Amino acid sequence: MKVQSKKDGVSSVARSQEQNEKMRLERKEQIMAAALREFSAKGLYATKIKDIAEYVGMAQGLIYHYFKSKEDIFTELVTDALDKMNDAVIELGKMPLPPHEKIKAAIKQLLYTIETSERFNQTCCLINQAANSTALPANIKEVIDQKRDVPYRELAKIIAAGQQEGTVVAGDPQALALVFWTSINGLAIYKATRQNNVTLPDAGILINMFVKEQNNGKN
Amino acid sequence: MKVQSKKDGVSSVARSQEQNEKMRLERKEQIMAAALREFSAKGLYATKIKDIAEYVGMAQGLIYHYFKSKEDIFTELVTDALDKMNDAVIELGKMPLPPHEKIKAAIKQLLYTIETSERFNQTCCLINQAANSTALPANIKEVIDQKRDVPYRELAKIIAAGQQEGTVVAGDPQALALVFWTSINGLAIYKATRQNNVTLPDAGILINMFVKEQNNGKN
């Protein structure tokens, strides 16, 4: 029975087909984590491959063993981020709750995530950069154009449903959804760029902006 | 009496001391307008001097007759933008109106500006990029660190005063100010990046988020 000593200290029975694949994915994940950190802080063009490689602790050239190009890393990060965000929003829509409770739950969850997850905030920065730059390669722009409107649309549906029930404040659902997401996004970015003592709004403040008062008891 | 024929078609009595200075400033203004357009869409590092020069219709080299460097243009743009924004907010604070009316006026004015001024929206994009990038040269970062908190602080004061009077919604003033500006900023950026049919929120929607209902009659 052969035992392999791995870099990460894990020893196991040889099973290299899968093991190799898994290690490769772990390595890619390391690179992507470093790239997210760098890209979210500096953007695609101010981030150097050298920065990412140094952060991971590998030679520049090795990056190209795992990714075709710098833009490729960026594209993969942005695609993943948008997909996860969109999946979460679609899940929210499917939850067995009345619309205003969905909104309350979303606000609480999002604020908690902003408070606790540096990675989430970095991801918001990344999406922000990607969505607001016309300088990106065409393939990234396609991905963005195709995916970035989903949260607005889904939330607008929930808001419209809540207005039907009389539990959500009046106003064009699209417009309200827009304000909702720009706020959340802005808060995440604000937090990401000043780790120190940031006063984030209490969930109640945001809930009051979207849910009618009588439906906003503490729970 | 000598008559000069100018590029811009203006003929006038020779008075070159001032005239030259004025022409120089006009030229700088042209460059800055082009640079704002490019920087706001692409960021500092994805924007090439060639892009700016082409947009103005001059040779690359000539840019350096008017500015020391690319970063210099960026710095000047960001400084001007932050100063104007801060001046406007401070003016708002001094207006002879009760706090909630200041907020209502600000929302109306800002939404109208977002609706009508492409330049304002570009400026928001520029500030957004500048404030959220750690990749900028140190001197720009100093300018930003020093100036970017003014609108939050000033608005928080107004909000706190309104709460004293019972006309503004409850919640930490800092946090409310943060939501206010992230919303405004987000809307401007949203508009800037999709010129087509964007549904901006009605002023009433935003006013209801910050001003108590009984103080929110149409006027």
Added chain:
DNA sequence: TCTTTGATTGAACTTTCATTCAATATTTTA
């Protein structure tokens, strides 16, 4: 142990700019 495969390195290659500069054109002054 020997071979093969994949991981890793770091230097070399190449391209892309920002910036400089010598030359030219234009305007102003005398």
Added chain:
DNA sequence: TAAAATATTGAATGAAAGTTCAATCAAAGA
């Protein structure tokens, strides 16, 4: 009109950075 000052051009320069590659190392299979 001639000299001086200013504006303008576009090519040259040089540095920075993305990407490639030949060589080395490490692990796995036979």
